[in-house]
Amino acid sequence: MINKKGKVLTGVIAGALVLALVGCGTTTPGAPKTPANEAAQAVTLTGAGSTFMQPLLTQQIADYSKQHPNITVNYQGVGSGAGIKQVSDNLINFGGTDAFMTDDQLAAAKGGKILQIPMTLGAEAISYNIPNAPNELKIAPTTLADIYLGKITNWNDSRIAADNPGVTLPNLKITVAHRSDGSGTTSIFTHFLSAISPEWDSKVGKGTSVNWPVGIGAKGNASVAGIVQQTPGTIGYVELAYALQNNLPHALIKNKDGKWVAPSLDSASAAAAAFQVPDDMRVNIVNAPGATAYPIAGFSWALIYQQQSDKAKGTALVNFLNWAIHDGQKLAPSMQYAPLPSNLVSREEAMLKSVTYQGQPLLK
Amino acid sequence: MSSRLRKYRNALMLGIFTLCTLLALIPLFGVLGYVVKNGISALNLEFFTSLPQPMGVAGGGMANAIVGTLILIAIAGVLGIPTGILAAIYLTEYDRVSWLSTLVRFTTDVLTGIPSIIIGIVVYTTLVMKTGNFSAFAGGVALAIIMVPLVIRSTEEMLKLVPQTIREAGYALGIPRWRTILRIVLPTAAKGILTGAMLAVARAAGETAPLLFTALGNQYWAHSLNEPIAALPLQIYQYATSPYKDWHRQAWAGSLVLIFLVIILSFVARLAFRNRKNF
Numbered sequence: 001m002i003n004k005k006g007k008v009l010t011g012v013i014a015g016a017l018v019l020a021l022v023g024c025g026t027t028t029p030g031a032p033k034t035p036a037n038e039a040a041q042a043v044t045l046t047g048a049g050s051t052f053m054q055p056l057l058t059q060q061i062a063d064y065s066k067q068h069p070n071i072t073v074n075y076q077g078v079g080s081g082a083g084i085k086q087v088s089d090n091l092i093n094f095g096g097t098d099a100f101m102t103d104d105q106l107a108a109a110k111g112g113k114i115l116q117i118p119m120t121l122g123a124e125a126i127s128y129n130i131p132n133a134p135n136e137l138k139i140a141p142t143t144l145a146d147i148y149l150g151k152i153t154n155w156n157d158s159r160i161a162a163d164n165p166g167v168t169l170p171n172l173k174i175t176v177a178h179r180s181d182g183s184g185t186t187s188i189f190t191h192f193l194s195a196i197s198p199e200w201d202s203k204v205g206k207g208t209s210v211n212w213p214v215g216i217g218a219k220g221n222a223s224v225a226g227i228v229q230q231t232p233g234t235i236g237y238v239e240l241a242y243a244l245q246n247n248l249p250h251a252l253i254k255n256k257d258g259k260w261v262a263p264s265l266d267s268a269s270a271a272a273a274a275f276q277v278p279d280d281m282r283v284n285i286v287n288a289p290g291a292t293a294y295p296i297a298g299f300s301w302a303l304i305y306q307q308q309s310d311k312a313k314g315t316a317l318v319n320f321l322n323w324a325i326h327d328g329q330k331l332a333p334s335m336q337y338a339p340l341p342s343n344l345v346s347r348e349e350a351m352l353k354s355v356t357y358q359g360q361p362l363l364k
Numbered sequence: 365m366s367s368r369l370r371k372y373r374n375a376l377m378l379g380i381f382t383l384c385t386l387l388a389l390i391p392l393f394g395v396l397g398y399v400v401k402n403g404i405s406a407l408n409l410e411f412f413t414s415l416p417q418p419m420g421v422a423g424g425g426m427a428n429a430i431v432g433t434l435i436l437i438a439i440a441g442v443l444g445i446p447t448g449i450l451a452a453i454y455l456t457e458y459d460r461v462s463w464l465s466t467l468v469r470f471t472t473d474v475l476t477g478i479p480s481i482i483i484g485i486v487v488y489t490t491l492v493m494k495t496g497n498f499s500a501f502a503g504g505v506a507l508a509i510i511m512v513p514l515v516i517r518s519t520e521e522m523l524k525l526v527p528q529t530i531r532e533a534g535y536a537l538g539i540p541r542w543r544t545i546l547r548i549v550l551p552t553a554a555k556g557i558l559t560g561a562m563l564a565v566a567r568a569a570g571e572t573a574p575l576l577f578t579a580l581g582n583q584y585w586a587h588s589l590n591e592p593i594a595a596l597p598l599q600i601y602q603y604a605t606s607p608y609k610d611w612h613r614q615a616w617a618g619s620l621v622l623i624f625l626v627i628i629l630s631f632v633a634r635l636a637f638r639n640r641k642n643f
Binding site: 042044046048054055058059061062065072073074075076077078089090091092218219220222223225226228229241242245246248 | 493608
């Protein structure tokens with residue numbers, strides 16, 4: 001009897017599998033494995049990490065796979081911290097992060113030397129949900145630090161009002177939203193707060209995850225945007241694309257030169273222009289000087305191993321990244337990401353050309 | 365005590381029981397009703413046939429996640445159900461009292477209570493880290509580990525319900541023990557065993573935590589079991605916590621599909637058994 005029972009169950013399971021395979025088969029055209037012809041070989045790349053660049057990156061991937069149907073790029077927004085960890089453990093083909101890897105992290109990487117390729121440049125919006133409040137409320141950096149330190153707890157606080165004459169803010173408790181996962185967006189934000197507030201620097205510090213004095217945590221940029229959208233009184237920091245896609249109001253922030261600046265692709269570009277990017281591409285651009293520079297901005301990097309262990313995957317990877325830093329940048333402005341500066345792109349291309357498989361460069 | 369007082373007391377107690385039954389039904393039907401209400405309007409053909417859109421773009425569907433969940437529970441079922449049933453047969457038919465069966469029973473009880481995320485971590489550090497990539501297979505193994513103790517315990521209970529006299533009748537006719545188990549004990553308990561197995565499948569189908577770092581998720585089709593794969597609970601989790609309205613809609617649709625998937629699976633399994641004569 002058990003064999004009959006077994007047959008029934010295997011029947012059910014086999015049915016599900018057949019269904020699954022049919023589903024796969026009908027939607028993967030041109031996927032026959034022909035090792036001789038590598039251009040036509042189906043390659044799947046797996047990437048994970050930063051949610052900061054996820055809206056742009058997933059759009060780039062969708063466009064790229066239309067032109068190259070044999071290449072699939074799976075990107076999961078698990079946060080920069082997890083992205084660094086997974087690439088370092090060699091579990092994925094590339095990581096995404098908005099907090100560049102430290103020397104210690106680089107030394108711990110299992111697969112050898114890691115290259116950090118800037119993929120985009122973005123501004124971080126300070127979004128809020130205050131009923132009937134205008135867009136572009138002015139929030140001074142020190143005020144922002146004190147909100148996140150838990151010292152300013154109500155939207156009708158005199159220090160917020162002082163910067164916003166003519167605006168009446170309600171008696172509403174401020175709910176602070178921050179990231180709960182290891183996050184490059186957090187890293188950019190806390191680097192900024194540390195730069196402008198000695199108290200923040202000594203009490204909380206900076207990094208991909210910190211000990212938040214107050215607030216509620218959420219996983220990923222999308223979840224923080226979700227909390228801000230759904231909870232009146234909330235303030236949160238998200239990549240600008242998330243604020244714009246969801247019509248969340250964002251604050252003007254006073255920059256190093258004392259000017260009120262809105263997050264935008266131009267103000268992020270202006271911030272990046274104030275810094276010289278070193279050879280290893282590791283640069284923080286928070287609190288940049290310049291009248292038009294937005295102070296909470298940053299690069300987002302792809303993390304890849306210089307020595308690839310799989311020729312087909314390695315080739316697909318460098319070709320995709322090379323496309324993303326060139327043609328893929330055309331998608332950036334419409335989503336309010338700043339295109340990479342052209343002098344940087346040529347340096348990044350040189351980096352991608354240094355990626356090898358068994359000593360042979362993969363990018364022609 | 366007058367008979368009238370007894371009647372009142374009876375009515376009162378009956379009233380309390382009825383009330384509690386209704387109270388228990390509220391969350392059950394509340395959840396079902398809410399999911400159906402929000403999910404039905406969000407369902408369309410595109411949802412079943414399309415891949416997810418890039419982040420923040422409306423439209424698209426969860427075709428890959430639906431298939432992904434089916435594949436994951438298929439792997440988990442193939443690994444977990446036979447293991448669980450065979451272990452339960454050992455525990456009831458061959459060895460009810462030894463230290464080994466006590467240990468197995470104790471361990472399965474503990475395993476049932478372990479948060480599923482921990483099983484995910486264990487599979488991550490043993491399987492994912494060793495093989496060097498996230499995969500559908502790793503996700504299936506994590507789900508199988510969740511299923512095994514459930515299958516063992518439910519099968520064991522069902523086998524215990526089979527009267528000892530039936531087994532003795534078998535022996536009296538000179539039927540060997542293995543054949544008695546196979547032809548008499550198991551068929552008698554088959555329906556209950558199946559129900560237990562389907563409950564385990566349902567539990568596995570809804571798990572999110574152990575898949576986060578085993579199956580990882582995929583916005584495209586997985587081309588092999590050795591690649592990260594999409595799953596409905598992962599997609600629902602990601603979509604529901606996002607700020608995008610269209611993703612909220614799809615999260616509801618995904619929840620509804622997940623519920624129906626489990627219902628259909630257990631229905632099909634029951635049907636398959638009913639058509640067998642000697643059951």
